[in-house]
Amino acid sequence: MDLYDAINSRASVREFTEENIPDDVIERLLDAACRAPTAGNLQPWRFFVVRDKEMKSKLSRAAYGQEFVASAPVVMVVCADLEASASGYGSRGENLYAIQDTAAAIENMLLATVAEGYGACWVGAFDEGVVTDALRLPRRLRPVALIPVGRPARAPRRTGRIPYRRLTVFI
Numbered sequence: 001m002d003l004y005d006a007i008n009s010r011a012s013v014r015e016f017t018e019e020n021i022p023d024d025v026i027e028r029l030l031d032a033a034c035r036a037p038t039a040g041n042l043q044p045w046r047f048f049v050v051r052d053k054e055m056k057s058k059l060s061r062a063a064y065g066q067e068f069v070a071s072a073p074v075v076m077v078v079c080a081d082l083e084a085s086a087s088g089y090g091s092r093g094e095n096l097y098a099i100q101d102t103a104a105a106i107e108n109m110l111l112a113t114v115a116e117g118y119g120a121c122w123v124g125a126f127d128e129g130v131v132t133d134a135l136r137l138p139r140r141l142r143p144v145a146l147i148p149v150g151r152p153a154r155a156p157r158r159t160g161r162i163p164y165r166r167l168t169v170f171i
């Protein structure tokens with residue numbers, strides 16, 4: 001799939017079929033995530049691939065009851081490794097680069113999901129403490145996003161965008 005086709009057809013998917021996702025697809029999504037640029041190439045991220053029903057329910061509850069999280073066959077939890085970034089760049093690494101790097105990985109993953117014929121949604125509204133406890137994350141890992149992934153039950157609605165001309169200064 002052409003990159004622009006993937007960018008333009010990506011939309012948040014919140015309804016999934018029960019079809020499972022093969023491991024090789026998951027591996028390609030993770031590979032795509034890990035191709036993102038990172039400050040100093042520190043790659044300060046960790047991924048959890050959650051297929052376990054009980055854990056998906058915990059994540060859904062952590063996301064303030066967003067039920068579609070539990071309904072996806074796979075939920076990726078993407079975490080920033082704050083210590084890895086801090087080791088290279090101090091507080092700027094911990095507070096900014098770790099999150100930027102992880103966000104770049106997430107977007108790569110979302111686009112790869114489209115290229116694979118699946119759908120996903122970036123879920124950022126969740127209680128970090130609850131996710132941290134559920135996955136027993138060490139202090140250095142900050143959960144940044146839950147990404148439910150699956151085959152879309154229907155074509156997602158394309159949302160509008162503010163035209164870039166209203167947001168851009170050309171100098």
Ligand SMILES: Cc1cc2nc3c(=O)[nH]c(=O)nc-3n(C[C@H](O)[C@H](O)[C@H](O)COP(=O)(O)O)c2cc1C
Nearest residue numbers: 010011012014066121122123124125126157158159
């Ligand atoms: C940082 C971030 C947090 C988000 N959190 C949620 C969320 O908790 N639940 C949800 O349903 N969608 C969430 N979204 C998805 C946005 O609602 C969605 O991307 C936006 O409305 C644009 O729609 P589109 O993805 O279909 O283009 C989040 C997106 C981002 C980037």
